[in-house]
Amino acid sequence: MNERYAEHKRYLNRLKARKPKKLDEAFEQLHEEVFEEVDCLACANCCKTTSPIFTDTDIERIAKHLRIRPSDLIDRYLxxxxxxxxxxxxxxxxxxxxxxxxxxxxxxxxxxxEYPHTDRRRMVQILDLTLANTTICPAVATIVDRLQHLVPA
Known part of the structure; x- marks a missing residue:
């Protein structure tokens, strides 16, 4: 899905080594900007190709919503x-x-x-995840493309 993966990988690896000071702010700005333009319902690739981690709290909340026992949710779906x-x-x-x-x-x-995790703090710690998400979410690929113009590596 991300034809610029190799370029993104080189760029994010350089950022990881450099640890620029305003990286979080740049990601947050671009996250807001790109998600004003992107309609996730037109894609839903994250939901079609990956699974989130379900915490115990998630399981209890979802089971209650579905009116089933948490163990039944686990048995049926997880x-x-x-x-x-x-x-x-x-x-x-x-x-x-x-x-x-x-x-x-x-x-x-x-x-x-929280997906795609492009609006959180300490982004430098999850740049490998960000790279992986460029192959799933077109918005993340766009964010990384635009980031290259905002934050030189």
């Missing part, structure tokens, strides 16, 4: 991955509708609420 995190059994997400709307949006996992 499994433990190699890192011992609960993730979805399959892709696309079980809760994603054909219209790209999430049927549990108001109680979705924390990882979904």
């Amino acid at each position: 499994h433990l991955d190699e890192d011992r995190h609960y993730v979805l059994n399959s892709s696309p997400c079980t809760f994603l509708g054909s219209d790209n709307y999430c049927s549990i949006y108001e109680v979705r996992p924390k990882a979904c609420r």
Whole structure:
């Protein structure tokens, strides 16, 4: 999906080594700017290709919303991955509708609420994740493209 992956990788690796002071502010600015232009419902690639981590709190909240026991939610939809995190059994997400709307949006996992993680503090610590997300989310690829003009490496 990201045809500029190699360029983005070189750039983000240089940023990681340099640790520019205003990196968080630049990401936050670009996050706001790009998500004013992007309609996530037109894409939903994150929901179609990856699974968030479901915390115990997420599982309890979602189970309550669905009016099932947390153990039933786990049995029906989740499994433990190699890192011992609960993730979805399959892709696309079980809760994603054909219209790209999430049927549990108001109680979705924390990882979904925070995705694509381009508006948080200490971005330098998650530049590897940011690079990976450029292959999933076109908005992240756009943010990194624009970042190169704002924050030289």
